[in-house]
Structures are given as structure tokens and as C-alpha cells.
Amino acid sequence: MEGKTPQRAVDMFWKSFHTKAPGKGKEEHSRSIPDNSKADWNSNHRNSKQESAEASYEAAAANCRAKVAKIVQDCRRVNLKYRDPHFNIEFDLKFGQRDCLESLDNAATEPETDEESKDEDEDEAQSGPPGHQFSPRSAKRVTEIFTRPQFYIKGPTADDVKQGRDGDCWLMAALCALSFKKGLIEKLCVAHDQDIGVYGFVFYRDGEWISEIIDDFLYLTKANYDDFQMDRLTFDELEYRNPQEAYKRMFQTNSNSLYFAKCGHPQETWLPLLEKCYAKAHGDYAAIEGGWTGEGIEDLTGGVASYIFATDILDKAGPTRSL
Known part of the structure; x- marks a missing residue:
């Protein structure tokens, strides 16, 4: 390629990989990841298989049970509770990373001078980053928050559902x-x-x-007693015998202490844990802010939602019987 311009050399190099007529690529040249056995298996099986929704559910449920059983076995062997390494909200909050809150909503910013960066750092320390203003103050385990936690109490009902500070009313x-x-x-x-x-x-x-698998840490609206700073001094004056225990009992106990969704019963836990797992499956809590109820029903059932306008119903007494 001597004597050719740099662009001409590049064009000549890629010319051997181009075709002037459309057609199917040969097997040895059409692999997206050459010599990758996993990619080959997926291309031959995953994309072409026909699987019913029921079979897909049973496979996912079996996989989920196996993963939970393995985690339980490993944790009992080393005498530790489970901590999710991929969605660690306690670590995320303590070090100000906010990856579990709004990692997918990071906006691109223009280059800043040192003085501008310093001013914005001071503002962020007080008001949080731009965009979503989620401001949970602490995170604790279910067994630390609830005095007698139960996943279900008389089963899941509509009365259990209380929206938190996320805009996921559709869910x-x-x-x-x-x-x-x-x-x-x-x-x-x-x-x-x-x-x-x-x-x-x-x-x-x-x-x-x-x-999807999660641990049992949940966000709380109030900071820990040791992090309460000036407000803590006022509380110490009111409750001088055991202020730390009184503070926890008042601000960090049972359902009302949770920052995001909570159950109506003070000891029930299924809703905040389901919401957390759904947020993890979509990236973070901000990712599930705003949506359509029909989409939520599809995600939770595997079915296809249909929308019916109330003004289009012929027999007002009919839908109750037919739906």
C-alpha cells in the first residue's frame, strides 16, 4: 500500500470485507463473536426456540429457587446474612454513589472550571444531584426495622399497597x-x-x-441516631434515659419508617421487597418512576393488557361478569 494516501489505504483494507451484492453471510464470517462457544449455542438455540409462557415461568421459578437455596447454603456455612453485591443499597447510600437510586439517569455535563466544580460539590452535598431528588437517610435490614416481620399477613391485598416516594403509582x-x-x-x-x-x-x-435476587436492606426516611447531628441534641434533651433506643423506636421501626413503598400493616414486608427487586431488574429506583398500569400488569403476569374506556362499555353491568 506504499504510495497511497492514508484514507485510500484504509478503503483498500476494508474492501475485501465488503460485498456488492446482498446475500446470506457464510457461517465462518457471520459470527458476531468468533470462536465463542456460548455465543454459538445462544444463536442456535435461544433465539430460535419456541417456548410457552408457562414453560418460561417454570424455568425461571426453578432457576430462582436454585439460586436462593445456594445462597442460603453458602451463608449458613459461613454464619453470615446475605448481602447483594450487585444492588448493595447500604454501601451505595453510605458512600454517596446513588447507583441503586438513579444510575441510569446520569446526564452529560459540560467541562467545568475548578471553582465551578467546587461550588457545585457544595450544593450537591446539601441538595443532592440534579434530576431525581430521592433522599433516603439510611438503610437497614428487615429484621432490624420490623419487630415481628412477616412476608404475608392474610395474603397480599389492595389494602396493603401504600406508595412511597417513588413515582411508581402505575406499578x-x-x-x-x-x-x-x-x-x-x-x-x-x-x-x-x-x-x-x-x-x-x-x-x-x-x-x-x-x-432476580435481592437482600433484605430497605431505605428509611430518617438517618441513624449517630448521624443525626444537631437534631439529635434536641432529642437527647427530651429522652435522656435511653435516647438511642427511643429514637430508633420512633423513627426507624416498622412500615411507616420506610422511604419507598410500604404495606398498610406495620409488620408486613412483601411490597417493599417486591418493589426493590423490580427496581433492581430495571436498573434502579428512578427507572420505574412513571409508567402505565397495563405495562405493569404485563410484567407481573406475562399476559397482554387491553385498555377499555368506560364510555365505550355497552352494558354497564356486563364488565363485572365478563372480565
Whole structure:
């Protein structure tokens, strides 16, 4: 390629890889990842298989149960509770990373001078980053928050559902609707161990059921007693005998202390854990802010939602019997 311009040399190099007529690529040249056995297997099996929604659910549920059982076994062997390495909200909050809150919503910014960066750092320390203003103050385990935690109390019902500070009313509405048919919500959480702190859920996404695993840390609205600073001094004056225990009992105990969704019963835990797992499956809590109830129902059932306008109903007494 001597004597050619750099661009001409590049064009000549790539010319051997181009074709002037459309057609199917040969097997040895059409691999996206050459000599990768996993990619070959996926291309030959995963994309071409025809699988019913029921079979997909059973496979995801079995996979979820196996993962939870393995985690329980490993944790008991070393005498430790489970901590999710991929969605560690306690670590994320303590070090100000916010990956579990809004990692997918990081906006690109223009280069800044040192003085501008310093001013913005001071502002962020007080008001948080731009965009979503989630501001949980602490994170604790279920067994630290609830005095007598139970996953279900008389089963999941619409009365259990209380939206938190995330804009996921569409998901809450979907759960309320599903609660009227017994067994639908129960199918989502297929395995858990409260002592170990591990919970496994399944959701329908991208045409198939998937499994997701979380630990039992949940966000709280109030900071820990040791981090309460000036307000803590006022509290110490009011409760001088055992202020730390009194503070925890008042601000960090049972359902009302949770930052995001909570159950109506002070000891019930299924809703905040399901919401957390759903947020993890989509990236973070900000990712599930804003949506459509029909989409939520599809994600929770594997079905296809249909919308009916109330003004289009012919017989007002009919829908109750037919739906």
C-alpha cells in the first residue's frame, strides 16, 4: 500500500470485507463473536426456540429457587446474612454513589472550571444531584426495622399497597388489580429466607420470564441516631434515659419508617421487597418512576393488557361478569 494516501489505504483494507451484492453471510464470517462457544449455542438455540409462557415461568421459578437455596447454603456455612453485591443499597447510600437510586439517569455535563466544580460539590452535598431528588437517610435490614416481620399477613391485598416516594403509582395500581385474583402476586416471590435475608422474585421481561435476587436492606426516611447531628441534641434533651433506643423506636421501626413503598400493616414486608427487586431488574429506583398500569400488569403476569374506556362499555353491568 506504499504510495497511497492514508484514507485510500484504509478503503483498500476494508474492501475485501465488503460485498456488492446482498446475500446470506457464510457461517465462518457471520459470527458476531468468533470462536465463542456460548455465543454459538445462544444463536442456535435461544433465539430460535419456541417456548410457552408457562414453560418460561417454570424455568425461571426453578432457576430462582436454585439460586436462593445456594445462597442460603453458602451463608449458613459461613454464619453470615446475605448481602447483594450487585444492588448493595447500604454501601451505595453510605458512600454517596446513588447507583441503586438513579444510575441510569446520569446526564452529560459540560467541562467545568475548578471553582465551578467546587461550588457545585457544595450544593450537591446539601441538595443532592440534579434530576431525581430521592433522599433516603439510611438503610437497614428487615429484621432490624420490623419487630415481628412477616412476608404475608392474610395474603397480599389492595389494602396493603401504600406508595412511597417513588413515582411508581402505575406499578402500585397493577399490584392492587392483581391482588383481587388469588395466587397471582404469590407467584412472583417464589423463594425467600427471612433469617438469611434473601428474596427471589420472577418478572416477565422482553418476551420471557426472568429471575432476580435481592437482600433484605430497605431505605428509611430518617438517618441513624449517630448521624443525626444537631437534631439529635434536641432529642437527647427530651429522652435522656435511653435516647438511642427511643429514637430508633420512633423513627426507624416498622412500615411507616420506610422511604419507598410500604404495606398498610406495620409488620408486613412483601411490597417493599417486591418493589426493590423490580427496581433492581430495571436498573434502579428512578427507572420505574412513571409508567402505565397495563405495562405493569404485563410484567407481573406475562399476559397482554387491553385498555377499555368506560364510555365505550355497552352494558354497564356486563364488565363485572365478563372480565
